[in-house]
Amino acid sequence: MKIAIMTSGGDSSGMNPAIKKFVEYSIEKGYQPYFIYEGLEGLIDDKIKKASFKDVSGIISRGGTIIKSSRSKRWYEKTYRKKAFENLQKKGIDAIIVLGGDGSFKALEIFYEEFGIKFMGIPATIDNDIALNDYSIGVDTALNVIRHAIDEIRDTASSFKRAFVIETMGRECGYLALVSAIANGAEMCLIPEAPYNLETLKEKYLKDIKNGRSYFIAIMAEGLNLTNQIKEWFEKEIGFEARSTVLGHIQRGGNPTILERLRAAEFIKTAIDNISQNPNKIVTYYNDKFILRDLKEIVTSKYQLKQELLDLARDLMV
Numbered sequence: 001m002k003i004a005i006m007t008s009g010g011d012s013s014g015m016n017p018a019i020k021k022f023v024e025y026s027i028e029k030g031y032q033p034y035f036i037y038e039g040l041e042g043l044i045d046d047k048i049k050k051a052s053f054k055d056v057s058g059i060i061s062r063g064g065t066i067i068k069s070s071r072s073k074r075w076y077e078k079t080y081r082k083k084a085f086e087n088l089q090k091k092g093i094d095a096i097i098v099l100g101g102d103g104s105f106k107a108l109e110i111f112y113e114e115f116g117i118k119f120m121g122i123p124a125t126i127d128n129d130i131a132l133n134d135y136s137i138g139v140d141t142a143l144n145v146i147r148h149a150i151d152e153i154r155d156t157a158s159s160f161k162r163a164f165v166i167e168t169m170g171r172e173c174g175y176l177a178l179v180s181a182i183a184n185g186a187e188m189c190l191i192p193e194a195p196y197n198l199e200t201l202k203e204k205y206l207k208d209i210k211n212g213r214s215y216f217i218a219i220m221a222e223g224l225n226l227t228n229q230i231k232e233w234f235e236k237e238i239g240f241e242a243r244s245t246v247l248g249h250i251q252r253g254g255n256p257t258i259l260e261r262l263r264a265a266e267f268i269k270t271a272i273d274n275i276s277q278n279p280n281k282i283v284t285y286y287n288d289k290f291i292l293r294d295l296k297e298i299v300t301s302k303y304q305l306k307q308e309l310l311d312l313a314r315d316l317m318v
Contacts (some may be wrong), residue, residue, distance in 0.1 A: 001031045001032070001095070001276060002031065002032045002092050002094050002095075003022075003026055003031050003032070003033055003034065003093070003094065003096070003097065004035065004088070004093050004096050005018075005019060005033070005034070005035060005036065005051075005067070005097045005098075006040075006043065006096060006097075006098050007019075007039060007065040007069045007099045007100065007124065008040055008069055008070070008071075008098055008099070008100035008103075008107070009039070009071060009100040009103060009104050010069070010101070010126070010252065011063075011064050011065050011069050011138075012124050012125060012126050012137055012138020012139075012141070012142070012252055013063040013064070013141035013142070013252070013253060013254050013255070013257075014124065014137035014138050014140075014256045014260040014261070014263065014264045015064065015065040015137060015138070015264075016060060016062045016063070016064065016256070017059075017060045017256050017260065017261040017265065018122065018137060018264035018268050019035075019056060019059065019065065019066060019067060020059055021265045021268040021269070022051075022097065022268050022272070023051050023052070023053065023055065023056045024056070025268060025272050027053070029272060032050065033050070033052075034048055034049065034050055034051055034093055035049055035051045035067045036048050036067065036096070037049070037068050038067075038069070038070045039068070039069045039072065039100075040071075040072035040104075040107060041070040041072045041074070042067075042068070042070065043084040043087065043088075044072065044074055044075070044080045044081075044083055046087040046090075048087060048088070048091060060256070060261060061255055061256065062255075062256075063141070063254050063255060063256060064252075069100075072107075075107055078114070081110070081111060081114060081115070082114075082115075084111070085114075085115040093117075094117075095117065095118035095119060095120070095275050095279060096108060096111075096117060096118070096119045096120075097119070097121075097271050097272070097275070098119060098120075099122045099124035099137060100121070100122075100123075100124055100125070101123070101124070101125045101127070101129075101130065102130060105121040105298075106295065108121065118275060118280060119279065120271040120272075120279060120282075121281070121282040122268070122271055123135075123136035123137065123267075123283075123284065123285075124137035124138055125138060126138040126139055126141075126142040126169060126170070126251055126252055127169070127171050127173045127175065127176070128170075128173065128175040128176070129170070129171065129172070129173035129303050130284070131298050131299070131301035131303040132284055132297065132301050133282075133284040133285060133286055134284075134285055134286050134287070134306075135285040137260065137263060137264055137267065139175075139176075140257045140259040140260045140263070141254050141256050141257050141260045142169075142251045143176065143179055143183070144254070145250055145251050145253070146166075146168055146180045146247060146251060147180065147183065149166070149245070149250070150166060150184045150186075150217060150219075151184070153217070153245060154217060157215040157217060158214070158215050160215070160241070161214055161215065161240060161241065162215055162216075162240060162242060162243060163215065163216035163217075163231075163234035163235075163238065163240040163241070163242040163243075164215070164217055164218065164242070164244075164245065165218045165220060165231045165234070165245070166217065166218065166219050166220065166245050166247065167220045167222050167227040167244070167245070167246045167247060168180060168219060168220070168221060168222065168247055168251065169247070169248070169251050170221050170222060170223060171222065171223055172192050172223040173223070173303065173305075174191025174193050174221035174223065174305065176251070177189055177219045177220060177221035178191055178221075178305060178310070179309065181219040181313055181316055182309065182312050182313050182316075184217070184219075185217070186217040186218060186316060187205070187208075187213075187216045187217055187218060187316065188201065188217075188218035188316050189219045189316040189317060190219075190220050190221065190317065191221040191223075191305075192224055193304075193305050194305075194313075195317070195318065196318060197318040198233065198237070200318050201317075201318070202237050202238065205238050215240075216234065216240060218230055218234070222246075228244060230244075231243070231244040266285075266290065267285070267290070270283045270290045271283050274292060278292060280294075281294065281295075282294075282295055282298055
């Protein structure tokens, strides 16, 4: 059996450890591994090559993806999907593993329905916004990058009487902001999924200042687009000089954490163990277990933050 792997959409740390495990475990199982370079665009342009141990030597500690990624408008035209299928046929490839988000999974599902190429999807997005899935490849490293940034910002915040407003990535999902605020002792956390009350927070902060609080750390989810407004709010309403920091794409990079490398290996092993007899599934990690799901089950379900996390951060919002 010949299996190819591709990374699609936004990159995330943990992809390279997953790629390394893919090659090693495929060979162990007697399969021939292939790389599809540059995601869906590479699949269309026949950037497909056999993979070996040499290709993955030394990559486990690197962020990003050695096989590159892309987003493809051409994929929406069947002519290009047919071309991609012919490229796989020429090499005799039987199945594809894709690391990405639900857009990438939908692309492979259409491909299967049209041409019968088996696939397995593995969530890989720092946004962590896949329904019925608690962990996506890249999340733990992103959280640790944010932790490091907050720790350094706190050093200067505590040296001055200042408020620092820090914006995290995540599109419309507040997972990174929420977990970062809880785990790093922030005083404020605003996310799209939960209501907030600035009047209540103002009253509380003014009391805190009287009791000795000398700086504030506020975490904003980018989906709210409120970072500059909250900075001005601290200055006008709380009376603190304020600074804003947009962390941006540093959250996608970085040395993959131990948990990241472990999860990547577990995701890949589960995918390869099932790709022959139980294909066309998304491997999810839910309630501490790996569960295979149909894509339709995921896309028809609403992603929700765990209530326990929201409860932990309630006093940072209202």
